[in-house]
Amino acid sequence: MNSFVKKIFKEQKRAVALIFLLLAAFTAGCSGTASDTQQPGTGQSANDKQLVVAVSTDVGVDQLDAASYKGLIQAYPMIYDGLVEYGEKGEILPSLAESWDISEDGKVYTFHLRKGVKFSDGTDFNAEAAKFSMERWYGDPANSSLNVSNALKSVEAVDPYTLKLTFDKAYYPFLSELTYPRPVRIISPSAVEPKGDVKGKFVKPIGTGAWMVESYTKDQQAVLVPNPNYWSKKPNLSKIVLKVIPDPQSRVMALKSGEVDFSGGTMGKIPLESIPTIKNSDTLKMESTSSTTSYFLVFNYQNPLLQDIHVRKAINLALNKKSMVDNLLGGVGKPAQGLFQFTVPYVTEANNQWYEYDQAQAKDLLEKAGYKDTNGDGILEKDGKPLELNLVLQNQEYPEWKTMCEFTQAQLQEIGIKLNLQMLESNAYYDALWTNRQYDLIIYRTYSDSWNPHGFLMGLFHKTKDGAAVAWSDSELEKLIDQVMPLMDENERQKKYDEIFALMYQKAVCAPLYYPDEIFVFNKKVSGFAFGTNSYSPVKWEELDVK
C-alpha cells in the first residue's frame, strides 16, 4: 500500500528533519528583505526634507492617467495642472492659462497659455500639448456627468500659446469644471505610448505640476519629489511619501508614534473620537477649517406624509443641531444653517436662511396639519394612522451618520414622530438613494468643492434624463436651476441663486444637519501649514516644511 509515504515517514529521524524543514520555512516566511526595513520619517539629513503623509487608499500611480478617475484624487493636482484653478468661493484663478476671453454668447473660450512651461520630463507645454490632453477625454460617455465634456465641440491650437474651445451651448460653470482634479488636467503627450497618440496607452504620470513620482509600491506607498521644471514657487520639501494606511485608528497611532508626519482631510480621515487625545498630545498639532460639504436629510417626495409642508417644516424645527454638535460630536464641525456651507459659491449670510430649533412651533405645525396623539402612546396620528417614517443610512463611508440619525430619531420622538432607523450596506444604500427610492428619509451629503452648488443642484434637485429629480422634485425649482446655468453675468447669477435658496427654504425641501470640518493633524516638526482651497487640493504642499 502506501509505500511511498511509508518510505518517507518511516524513520523518526527523517520526520524530525521534516519538522526542521517546516520551521525553516516559517523562519523564511518571517524574514523580510533587509533593504526595506528602514522606516520612513526617520533618519533624514538637512538636505533631505521628507514628509510622510498617511493616506487611506492606494495612490494608484500606475493608473494615474490625467484623463481617468483611477487612484488617489488628491494626487492629481499635485502632479497635473489645469488650465485654470479653483480659488476661494469659486474664484477662477489662472494656472497653465494666464488669461482667457469668453465670447459674448458664452460659447467660445480662448485661453492664452503660459510660456516657457515644461513637463516634468522636459517636454514643452504648448497649445498642441493642451489640445492633445483635452482630446483624450472630451465627448467620452465616461465623462457624461461633465457639461464641459458633453458640450465641447472643438479644440483648436490657434498658435503655439493660444487654445480655443468651442461649445454648443453657454453654461457658466465651464471654467469651474475645468478646475476639476480629473479628467480635465493637462498630461504630457510623452506620457502615452505611442507618444502623442490621443488613443495611446497611458504609461506614466507626467504633468507640469509641482510634484512628480519618484517611486511607487502598490498598496504601500508612493514617493513624490519636486518637479525640477515647475513654473511656479518650488516646494520646500525634498520628498513627500504618501503611505497607505487604510484604518483610521492606525493612522492616528502612526501619527502618535512619529512614523507618519501628516494626515487628515478626505485623503486620510481622522476619526472624531481620536480628537481629544490628539489635542492633548505633545507632539501633534491639529488644524481645522470649514469644508465645502454638508450632511442633510433627503425627504421622499412620493411619500404622502412628507408631501405635507407642515410635516417637513416640523422635522426641520425639531432638530437641535447645536446640541448635537456640542454634545455628541465633541464640538467638531458646525450645526447646519442652510443646505450649503458658507464656503460654497453664491452662499451668503442673507440667502442661507433655514428653520431654527423651535420644538413648540414644530408641535403647532403638526397639530395644524391635523395630527393628534389619540391613543396616548406618544406618537401622533391622523385618520387612525401613526406618523411613522423610516430613515435609511449607511455607516461604512460616514461612521458619524449613525450618531446623527440616532439623534434625529430622539428629537423627532419628542414631537411625536416615530422614526425607524434602517442601516444598509453601502451598495444597498446607494440603490435606495439613486434607484429604487426605498426610504422615507435618507441621510446624504452635498457634493463638495467645485461641484457646488451647480453640479449638486443639477444632480439632486433637477430631473435627470432617466426620470424625476433624486432628492426633491419641484418644477419651480427646476426652472430656476435651468435659468441660472447659462447666465454669464456674475450679479445676475447671484440674484438667481438667491431665489433658488429662498425657494428651497420656503418649501423646506430637505433637512440640513451638519457642516463637517476639514481636519488635518501633523507632527509639530512640520511648519508652513496652510489649507488649500478644496478637498482635492486640501493643503498648500509647496508651503510645507519640516524642522
Next chain:
Amino acid sequence: MSEIKRFLLKRLLALIPVLLGVSVVTFALINLTPGDPAEIAIRASGVQPTSEAVEAMRQKLGLEGPVYRQYIRWLWKVIHLDLGQSFNSGLPVAQELLLRFPATLRLALCALAFTAVIALPLGIFAAIYPGSPIDHISRVCALLGSSMPGFWLGLLLIYALAVRLKLFPVVGMGGIKHLVLPAFTLGFGLAAPYIRLLKTSMLEVLQKDFINTARAKGLRERLVIARHALKNALLPAVTLLGMNFGGLLSGSFIVETIFSWPGIGKYAVDAIFLKDYTVIQGYVLLMAVIFVLVNLLVDLCYVFLDPRIRLS
C-alpha cells in the same frame, strides 16, 4: 500505478467539480446582492453615474446580457486560463492576486509559527501538569485568544509596543519587525483552540495502555511524551490546522487593514464591496484550490502520524 499516485490523481480530479460548484455559487450570490457593478465602479471613482456612463461601463466590463451568459463567458475565459480584468483597476486579476498573495503567505506562515510556539508548550504542559501554574496560564491564554477580537488586540499591541515602547513599527510591510505584531495578533487568536485541543487529547492519550507499556519498559518520560503521546495527540490538531491554514492563506481583512499589510484579504473584501465579479471569482477559485491542497497535505500527514490510517 502506485497507490499514492492514484490517490493524488483522484483528489486532484475531484478539484474540478469543486471549483465549478464554488464558482457557480459565488456568481449567483454576487448577483443576488444589491447594486449594479457598472454603477458602483463609476461611483467608486467619485463620479455621479449617468445612464450613458453606466451603459458604456457595462459594455466595457462585459456585463451585457443575462447573468447565465455572463457566467458562461467568464467560464470560457477561465478554461483558457484567463481570469479576466478587475472591474475596478482594469488590470488582469491573476496579476493582481499574485501580487498580493506573497504578503499574505508570509503573514500566514509567521502567524502559524506563533500559534505553534504558543499552543504546543501550553497545551502539552497543561496536560502533563494539570492544576499547575502553566495549566492556569494555558487556560487564560485560551480564554483571551478566543474572546479578544483581532482588531482590539491589534490596536492594543500597536499602542503598547509600537507607540509607547517604540519596539516595532506601527504599520506597513518590511522586515521582521513589521511582521511581528500582525503575525502575533493572528497567531494568538488562532492558538486558543489548539491549546484546548492539545490539552484534552494529550490527557486522553496519556491514559492509554501503550503509554503505560512505554513507561513500563523503562523509557524516559521525555521520550514517552515526545515519541508516543504527542504524536498521537497531534492528530485532531492537524485536522483543524488544515482548515485554519487555508483560512490564514485566504487573508485576514481586519489584521491586514489595521496593520496596512498589502495582502489578499483586504483586496478581496474591497472587491466584494465594489462587486468586482472577476476579482471575487478569481479569489474564490484560488482559495478553493488552496483549501483542497492544504487538506490533501493534511491527509498525507495523517499517514505519518498514525500508521493505522490508510490513504485508501
